[in-house]
Amino acid sequence: MSASTPLRTALIGVALASTALVPLQGTALAAQAEPVGAATAAPSVSGIEKATALALARSLADPAWSGEVRRAALGSDTVGLGELTADATAAAGRKLAARLVRADEDVAAAKGLSGRAGSLLRLGLADASMRSRLASGTAPLVAAAPSDDDASTFTAYDSSGTAHELALDSAPDRPVYLVDVDGAKAVAAGLDVIDKALEAKGLNAPARTSAVSATAAAAGIDTTRIDSVRIADVKEPFFKGDAEIFTLVTGFGKDGKPRVDTVDMPYLNKENTTYYPNQVLVNWANYKYDMADAVMMEDDGDTNYQALAKAIVAVLLTITDQGAYIPLADALLDAVPTSWWTDDPDYVDSWYTLARTTSGTRNGAAGNGWMSVSPYHVSEL
Secondary structure, three states, X not given: OOOOOOOXXXXXXXXXXXXXXXXXXXXXXXXXXXXXXXXXXXXOHHHHHHHHHHHHHHHOOOHHHHHHHHHHHHHOOXXXXXXXXXXXXXXXXXXXXXXXXXXXXXXXXXOOOOOOOOOOEEEEEOOHHHHHHHHOOOOOEEEXXXXXXXXXXXXXXXXXXXXXXXXXXXXXXXXXXXXXXXXXXXXXXXXXXXXHHHHHOOOOOOOOOOHHHHHHHHOOEEEEEEEEEEEOOOOOOHHHOOOOEEEEXXXXXOOOOEEEEXXXXXXXXOOOOEEOOOEEEEEHHHEOOOOEEEEEEEOOOOOOHHHHHHHHHHHHOOOOXXXXXXXXXXXXXXXXXXXXXXXXXXXXXXXXXXXXXXXXXXEOXXXXXXXXXXXXXXXXX
């Protein structure tokens, strides 16, 4: 999710446009959530988010701290929970700070980002329409977005720790804080993990410079640029807000080894919306053949980038250069474990046989999107 857009603008769906509010369902459910930072064998990101939501909700029983959180939520679309608690003056906020440090560490570990991403957990209102009710003093609930893409309800907590089951297709009569992970920050750090793993095995190392290549480089480099792009389905359920999209470009490097280059696409976060990024997709100076493939994916919550990197490396190291271009997109997709296709990296679409001279609109192989590309020469300064 892009940090520059509302946290969950579509969480409540069409019902937010209606003046009729649906009462909360399932009040006084037993709250069952693991304490934030508690030691577990392998905590999931969604589990950590839920536990953090419960801990934050209970902390709001402190009026002074509740006021600090309210002011922060009204002042920005999203607020980093680590920063918010670190700067807290109220006792409940200061007490929660240590828990949030451990929770952030658990999230980083679960996503294979330990020591790379900083604070990842954040908070924001479920929808901008809730601002007036929050500002007027209506007591908020706290929730984590459902991890189940097919969910019809989600659980929110009040300051006593009581759980309330809310329908996803109707508007609650109280403002809701949502706890989630800063997706844009997580993807950027995750792609760095993949890059380093690939580089360690020589699968995306910079091309070696020869006398010929040095002369060519002095004249600039040839690239393929994305002029515009549109995706029909970003594989992100409406209640999870914006998608976090990235693309893996594959081909054979100058050394004849399979090569993968990562491309972060933080702007591509809404379906059925055309974007005009003018972003470089392929740097042809890195490739042996005049062909490359592109696989577009989306980080869907519990993605572990270290595990993804290991899987990609393992399969690519089994492929050898046969003296001609062969598509690597399918091999890359085969590297992703089957269990990851639900609430983990989702396959969005792929583009085969991109060439240095490719231009115009290219539909994705899965029929889920298109890109308009053009050759783009980058001159030396």
